[in-house]
Amino acid sequence: MTEDKTLTTASGIPVADNQNSLTAGERGPILMQDFYLMEKLAHFNRERIPERVVHAKGAAAFGTFTVTHDITRYTKAQLFSEVGKETQVLLRFSTVGGEQGSADAERDPRGFSMKFYTEEGNWDLVGNNTPVFFIRDPLKFPDLIHTQKRHPQTHLKDADAKWDFWSLSPEALHQVTILFSDRGTPKNHRHMDGFGSHTFSLINDRGERVWCKFHFKTMQGIENFTAEEATQIKGEDPDHATRDLFEAIDQGNYPKWRFCIQVMTEAQAAEYRESPFDLTKVWKHSEFPLIDVGILELNRNPQNFFAEVEQAAFSPSNVVPGISFSPDKVLQSRIMSYADAQRYRLGANYQQLPVNQPKCPVMHYQRDGAMAPGNNGGSGPNYEPNSHEDAPKQNSAYADPAWDLGNVKVDRYDHRKGNDDYTQAGDLYRLMKPDAQQRLVANIVESLSAAKPEIQMRQLCHFFRADPNYGRQVAEGLGIAIDPSMMPAAAQPIGV
Numbered sequence: 226m227t228e229d230k231t232l233t234t235a236s237g238i239p240v241a242d243n244q245n246s247l248t249a250g251e252r253g254p255i256l257m258q259d260f261y262l263m264e265k266l267a268h269f270n271r272e273r274i275p276e277r278v279v280h281a282k283g284a285a286a287f288g289t290f291t292v293t294h295d296i297t298r299y300t301k302a303q304l305f306s307e308v309g310k311e312t313q314v315l316l317r318f319s320t321v322g323g324e325q326g327s328a329d330a331e332r333d334p335r336g337f338s339m340k341f342y343t344e345e346g347n348w349d350l351v352g353n354n355t356p357v358f359f360i361r362d363p364l365k366f367p368d369l370i371h372t373q374k375r376h377p378q379t380h381l382k383d384a385d386a387k388w389d390f391w392s393l394s395p396e397a398l399h400q401v402t403i404l405f406s407d408r409g410t411p412k413n414h415r416h417m418d419g420f421g422s423h424t425f426s427l428i429n430d431r432g433e434r435v436w437c438k439f440h441f442k443t444m445q446g447i448e449n450f451t452a453e454e455a456t457q458i459k460g461e462d463p464d465h466a467t468r469d470l471f472e473a474i475d476q477g478n479y480p481k482w483r484f485c486i487q488v489m490t491e492a493q494a495a496e497y498r499e500s501p502f503d504l505t506k507v508w509k510h511s512e513f514p515l516i517d518v519g520i521l522e523l524n525r526n527p528q529n530f531f532a533e534v535e536q537a538a539f540s541p542s543n544v545v546p547g548i549s550f551s552p553d554k555v556l557q558s559r560i561m562s563y564a565d566a567q568r569y570r571l572g573a574n575y576q577q578l579p580v581n582q583p584k585c586p587v588m589h590y591q592r593d594g595a596m597a598p599g600n601n602g603g604s605g606p607n608y609e610p611n612s613h614e615d616a617p618k619q620n621s622a623y624a625d626p627a628w629d630l631g632n633v634k635v636d637r638y639d640h641r642k643g644n645d646d647y648t649q650a651g652d653l654y655r656l657m658k659p660d661a662q663q664r665l666v667a668n669i670v671e672s673l674s675a676a677k678p679e680i681q682m683r684q685l686c687h688f689f690r691a692d693p694n695y696g697r698q699v700a701e702g703l704g705i706a707i708d709p710s711m712m713p714a715a716a717q718p719i720g721v
């Protein structure tokens with residue numbers, strides 16, 4: 226017997242004619258009775274949902290995470306419970322500022338969003354390809370993003386806005402230095418590292434906490450475009466990285482990353498020279514070496530982009546027992562922001578969409594809401610406390626250990642006070658070979674030269690404070706003469 230391939234309406238009713246509308250006479254008009262035509266047109270009108278407010282352009286693939294080293298002394302998270310254990314994952318790469326149709330080769334940080342489908346719920350690690358970020362206070366995030374998007378009047382990308390904000394926000398200098406270096410234009414998604422960026426905590430089965438940072442080291446090797454190559458590929462193939470990822474996996478050339486952690490004890494954190502929770506800073510590998518944990522491999526392309534990539538919802542609030550948060554203010558605010566965005570973008574029951582559904586039992590008392598698929602809790606109670614023996618119950622075995630915050634006061638603290646925004650950006654510049662420094666400076670000059678002179682001067686001071694040569698090179702590139710007698714003073718880290 227051959228499978229019946231009869232076309233149907235969305236309600237499963239067989240369709241007799243999908244080419245000709247129902248009309249009164251050969252020349253029309255169309256009858257209201259043609260509900261199938263109405264259904265097709267009305268559904269088409271509703272095909273678009275809001276794109277992500279940031280990171281709109283992306284590509285994703287499924288894969289496997291395999292534990293290669295034991296870290297159970299740090300965490301009781303079940304996905305790390307034994308060497309050799311495999312967990313299914315989804316990884317979405319993205320650019321930040323562009324729209325869904327924008328070019329993959331833009332100079333921009335790249336998103337690196339992971340969903341681990343563990344037996345104790347989904348763990349989402351929503352990071353970037355950079356270990357740091359532009360800001361350390363989340364109150365500045367919407368303003369930062371406005372400067373990366375389009376001007377309210379011209380609808381163009383705006384150098385003044387970007388550099389105005391950055392020059393008034395020197396905590397951005399470390400990330401700006403990465404962004405304008407070779408790593409600002411990765412060759413594709415496979416040839417770059419990923420970072421959880423924030424400080425998180427790991428909790429072991431004795432209830433002991435350590436602070437931790439997550440790293441993914443590409444096993445394909447880091448490869449970047451020069452600024453010229455990036456410009457060229459934007460014109461030739463704006464989707465080059467999306468294509469590269471799909472084709473590599475399609476051909477069985479599965480990309481892999483080493484998954485590593487850095488660990489800092491609470492005692493080390495208390496003694497640390499700066500805040501270990503400052504997202505604009507790295508922990509030096511010489512002090513906190515990388516510890517190998519496992520291998521991540523991408524080995525399955527999505528079957529349907531909208532269902533499995535556009536509808537995917539990653540959120541830093543999704544942590545599983547054994548992994549938890551830190552006082553990092555930016556992380557704290559992201560815990561709220563993502564689920565809120567997804568309720569707006571996808572609807573109240575977005576966690577029930579197949580790509581977001583955990584691969585473990587889900588038991589709670591939330592009910593109803595738009596588009597509630599499944600049995601919606603069936604005949605079980607929809608309240609707690611209750612006396613139903615079979616109903617879901619809380620389990621204190623999963624409680625995180627208490628956070629000792631000492632005698633802290635809740636206040637709005639000046640995040641720039643006592644913070645050095647220059648040394649690590651300068652260290653990074655000094656680490657680069659002369660040719661890499663030249664490309665960094667050329668990229669900055671190309672962008673900054675389009676900003677107003679007073680903004681250029683303000684930003685120039687930051688480069689000088691990071692390293693006098695960094696400042697001098699950018700000044701030369703901009704054609705700005707610098708009075709050498711000003712140099713030592715300008716090189717001193719001062720607040721703006």
Ligand code: HEM
Nearest residue numbers: 277278280317336337338351352353358363366422562566
């Ligand atoms: C996406 C907010 C900082 C990485 C998003 C989305 C929002 C958001 C609302 C869209 C979510 C969606 O519609 O599904 C914020 C806020 C931040 C912040 C309020 C700071 C206050 C960061 C940082 C990183 C990051 C520091 C990386 C370290 C990402 C990535 C995505 C994203 C990778 C795309 C997720 C995906 O692939 O679906 N962000 N973000 N964001 N953000 Fe952030």
